[in-house]
Structure formats: C-alpha cells, structure tokens
Amino acid sequence: MRGEHKIGGALSDKPKGLGAVAVNSAADLNHGTYASRAKAKAKADGNLTWVKGRAGDALDDTSRKILAGGRKAADAQSNLNSAPPKPDWAVGTGTENMAPGTSIFDPVLCELVYRWFSPVGGVVLDPFAGGSVRGIVASKLGRQYVGHELRAEQVEANRVQGSRLCGDDAHPPAWFCGDSRGIDKTCADLNADLVFSCPPYADLEVYSDDPLDISTLGYKQFVDAYREIIAKSCARLKDDRFACFVVGEVRDKKGNYYNFVGDTVRAFQDAGLHFYNEAILITALGSLPIRAGRQFASGRKLGKTHQNILVFVKGDGKRAATACGVVDCSDALATVQPTEGDDGLQ
Numbered sequence: 001m002r003g004e005h006k007i008g009g010a011l012s013d014k015p016k017g018l019g020a021v022a023v024n025s026a027a028d029l030n031h032g033t034y035a036s037r038a039k040a041k042a043k044a045d046g047n048l049t050w051v052k053g054r055a056g057d058a059l060d061d062t063s064r065k066i067l068a069g070g071r072k073a074a075d076a077q078s079n080l081n082s083a084p085p086k087p088d089w090a091v092g093t094g095t096e097n098m099a100p101g102t103s104i105f106d107p108v109l110c111e112l113v114y115r116w117f118s119p120v121g122g123v124v125l126d127p128f129a130g131g132s133v134r135g136i137v138a139s140k141l142g143r144q145y146v147g148h149e150l151r152a153e154q155v156e157a158n159r160v161q162g163s164r165l166c167g168d169d170a171h172p173p174a175w176f177c178g179d180s181r182g183i184d185k186t187c188a189d190l191n192a193d194l195v196f197s198c199p200p201y202a203d204l205e206v207y208s209d210d211p212l213d214i215s216t217l218g219y220k221q222f223v224d225a226y227r228e229i230i231a232k233s234c235a236r237l238k239d240d241r242f243a244c245f246v247v248g249e250v251r252d253k254k255g256n257y258y259n260f261v262g263d264t265v266r267a268f269q270d271a272g273l274h275f276y277n278e279a280i281l282i283t284a285l286g287s288l289p290i291r292a293g294r295q296f297a298s299g300r301k302l303g304k305t306h307q308n309i310l311v312f313v314k315g316d317g318k319r320a321a322t323a324c325g326v327v328d329c330s331d332a333l334a335t336v337q338p339t340e341g342d343d344g345l346q
C-alpha cells in the first residue's frame with residue numbers, strides 16, 4: 001500500500017473515555033513479599049537478567065537471536081549492572097534499561113488484543129509479565145494493567161520505563177514481583193476484565209536460575225505449575241470476559257512436539273473457560289530458510305515461523321463482546337495519510 005500507514009498507534013495515543021477501575025490499590029501491588037528475597041538472591045548470585053536456552057536445532061529463531069553472538073557475555077551482566085549500551089536509536093524510547101536480547105512482545109499485537117478484547121478503563125491481569133510492553137500499551141489505551149513477574153530486576157526495569165513513559169497517564173501500569181502461583185493471594189481483590197500474557201514456552205528460554213521460575217522445570221512439573229497459575233488468574237477474571245495467551249509449540253529432547261499449545265487450551269478449559277478464537281501470528285523468517293533444509297533432510301522437521309494467539313471466554317462470548325464495547329480504532333486509523341488516488345486502506 002502507498003502512503004504512511006501506522007496500524008499500532010498505541011505508543012503515541014492518549015487514552016480517552018476512561019472508566020472506573022476495579023483494582024483497589026495497584027500501587028500497593030508493587031511491593032511484593034518476594035521482591036526483596038529475589039533481589040537479595042540475584043545480588044548474591046551476581047547474575048541478574050539472563051536467558052539461557054537450548055542449543056542447535058532445538059532453538060527457534062527467537063531463542064537463536066537471544067543467544068546469538070556475545071549474548072552470553074552480555075547476560076553475565078544486566079541492565080542494572082552495566083550491560084552494554086543499546087544503540088543510539090534506543091535513546092529516549094525507554095528501552096535503554098532493558099536486558100540485552102530480551103525478547104520484546106509485539107506492541108501492535110498488544111494494541112489489537114486490548115482494543116478487541118477489553119473495555120476502555122478495564123483491568124488487565126498478566127501473570128507472566130516479562131518486559132514492559134503490555135503494561136505501557138495498556139496505559140496508553142486507558143486500561144489498568146497489573147503485571148505479575150518473578151524476576152525482581154525485570155520488574156525494576158519495567159517500573160523505570162513505566163514511570164518515564166506513563167507517569168502522566170490516567171492508569172499507569174503496575175508490576176507486582178512474585179511467584180504467580182501466589183496470584184490468588186496477591187491479587188485477591190482484583191476483578192480483571194482481561195487476562196493477557198505470553199508465558200514461558202516450557203524451557204525454550206530459561207529466564208533465571210530461581211527454582212520458582214517455571215521455565216527451569218521439567219515439562220510435567222512445568223505444566224502443573226502453569227495450570228495452577230492459569231486457574232488462579234482466571235479465577236480473578238470477571239464473568240463474560242476474555243482471556244488471551246500468546247504461545248508457540250516446543251519440541252522435547254527427541255524432537256517431538258510437547259503439544260504445549262494443546263496443554264494451554266486444556267488448562268483454560270479446565271479453569272472453566274471456553275476456547276473461543278485462534279489467530280496465527282506470523283513471525284520473522286530470520287535464519288529459518290538457511291536452516292530449514294538441513295532439519296528437513298535429517299529429521300523431516302518443518303520450519304516453524306508462527307505463534308498461536310489463543311483467545312478464551314469466561315461465560316458468554318456475546319455478553320463479553322458487549323462488555324468490551326464498540327472497538328474504537330479511530331485514532332489508529334487517523335494516522336493513515338492517504339496519498340492521491342489511495343483511499344488509505346490496504
């Protein structure tokens with residue numbers, strides 16, 4: 001298409017039409033009982049934000065990028081511990097303090113999920129917060145985001161970014177530091193309008209050496225903990241509301257898929273939700289075309305270049321849609337600059 005077209009206007013939009021928010025004291029959630037323990041542990045280890053993963057063909061492109069050239073050396077440090085500076089383009093974006101190589105959630109996907117599946121002014125509960133993107137986009141779209149994340153250094157970096165980018169917003173994002181298996185207690189008073197997350201994909205990326213980090217577990221234990229967190233998060237979701245998890249399939253050590261996507265669907269169903277929508281997020285090809293031939297020839301493995309966006313509903317889909325209100329994309333569409341002879345649409 002010709003002309004300038006920006007689908008995702010979230011990062012420059014101002015929230016509008018804010019409604020009442022059901023979270024009681026989001027600021028209080030920022031002081032987790034696990035925070036000081038995790039911080040002390042991280043300090044003692046001298047090993048803050050890092051991501052370990054698999055080697056060779058077991059890695060997907062994201063993990064491959066994360067572990068690529070020099071990453072291990074960079075990971076031995078952290079953003080809070082003089083990690084190498086990011087490039088010039090990162091100055092002023094609020095991402096300077098991010099750990100090098102940490103995978104970044106797609107902000108456009110984030111904007112679409114908020115606009116389609118949550119009401120303006122609604123509360124978003126994220127049990128595997130990771131980086132700051134879901135929180136910042138929520139704030140810019142007038143949603144009250146509450147993220148739960150185990151790693152204290154990641155929460156700290158998120159809070160720095162959140163206060164820099166969202167300090168003047170009506171509902172700045174809040175991050176709680178702790179094991180999400182305790183989310184029933186830490187978020188006991190929270191009534192969420194959307195559960196939204198991107199969990200660890202089993203042990204594909206290992207986020208820390210904390211035994212509470214579920215990415216450190218064998219698959220069976222991982223699924224048990226994962227199901228517990230999903231059940232407890234969904235218990236905090238209001239009736240007639242949506243939940244959305246972004247996941248991707250993972251291979252076991254023999255190269256067979258675990259059926260992580262299926263296990264995610266089953267976990268939500270067992271938590272009482274209905275499987276409602278699936279969309280495919282096509283991810284960058286990266287080095288896949290170079291690797292695909294080899295892994296196909298040796299084991300008939302097909303290259304994967306997508307992730308699964310799973311949408312669930314608690315209660316009734318039509319009532320959930322009504323609760324979300326009409327999808328407002330006027331400000332995003334307003335950034336389309338049609339050129340002569342072009343109606344601005346693809």
Ligand SMILES: C[S@@+](CC[C@H](N)C(=O)[O-])C[C@H]1O[C@@H](n2cnc3c(N)ncnc32)[C@H](O)[C@@H]1O
Pocket residue numbers: 103104105127128129130131132148149150151154178179180181198199200201207212213214215
């Ligand atoms: C897939 S990552 C998120 C990164 C992702 N690319 C993003 O920013 O959206 C999942 C996160 O879950 C966190 N995590 C692992 N075990 C946890 C637990 N028991 N409680 C809370 N968070 C946990 C990890 O520290 C990691 O940051």
